[in-house]
Amino acid sequence: MRTENLDAKSIERFLEHLANVSDDPNDLRRLQKKYSSNFLPSSFLLDSPLLRLEREQREKFDNDSLHETYTSQDDQEASLRHLTELRWILRKAWREADPRLRQWHAFDLRRRFHRMMNPDREQEPPDATPFEQAVYYFQQNHQRARYCQNPECFNPYYISSHLKPTRFCNPKCAGPAQKAVKLEWWNKHKQEMLRKRKAQRKQRKISHKRGKEN
Numbered sequence: 001m002r003t004e005n006l007d008a009k010s011i012e013r014f015l016e017h018l019a020n021v022s023d024d025p026n027d028l029r030r031l032q033k034k035y036s037s038n039f040l041p042s043s044f045l046l047d048s049p050l051l052r053l054e055r056e057q058r059e060k061f062d063n064d065s066l067h068e069t070y071t072s073q074d075d076q077e078a079s080l081r082h083l084t085e086l087r088w089i090l091r092k093a094w095r096e097a098d099p100r101l102r103q104w105h106a107f108d109l110r111r112r113f114h115r116m117m118n119p120d121r122e123q124e125p126p127d128a129t130p131f132e133q134a135v136y137y138f139q140q141n142h143q144r145a146r147y148c149q150n151p152e153c154f155n156p157y158y159i160s161s162h163l164k165p166t167r168f169c170n171p172k173c174a175g176p177a178q179k180a181v182k183l184e185w186w187n188k189h190k191q192e193m194l195r196k197r198k199a200q201r202k203q204r205k206i207s208h209k210r211g212k213e214n
Helices: 009-019 023-036 043-045 049-063 072-095 099-117 128-139 171-213
Strands: 145-147 157-159
Touching: 009 023, 009 072, 009 128, 009 157, 023 072, 043 128, 072 099, 072 145, 099 128
Parallel strands: none
Antiparallel strands: 145 157
């Protein structure tokens, strides 16, 4: 699938999911399954060229030693390791404050994926795969990449819809911080506000009393 058939929202959703996926192997497998038709082709985890190369090297090592035979479980662990490596690089790019370094990490992510899928052509430019174009999209729109400042946010990596600086991914995550700001303001101005309220109550009583006298 070419990226011209993928809208910006689909690309952003994939990038957010990849950045936010946990270390749980089941979460990683669900991510791969969800995007197996485009961004993460089935061959990426099941039979990528790099995985085959690693398997061949491991099998050669097994034949020359007393090490246990290479199994499909080893394949699965290696493939998930590749996926977490991509996630790690994307996170580095996402949280990097220096625009030049952020671009470098994003380029490194494109290069690593190309090497995983085409180890025999790693010195050549990559094909315009959906993954390649998704990360290129990130490079073009990296100014909108944000990290939610709520320490309890489960999906802190997000792409804002605008360039205006934002600290939280949604109003729910912003809630605790807003309450904290209001509480801080109240503690700072509490005595002043209480004096004003007392003066207002006193003034209302005086006005009420004069009204009765008239």
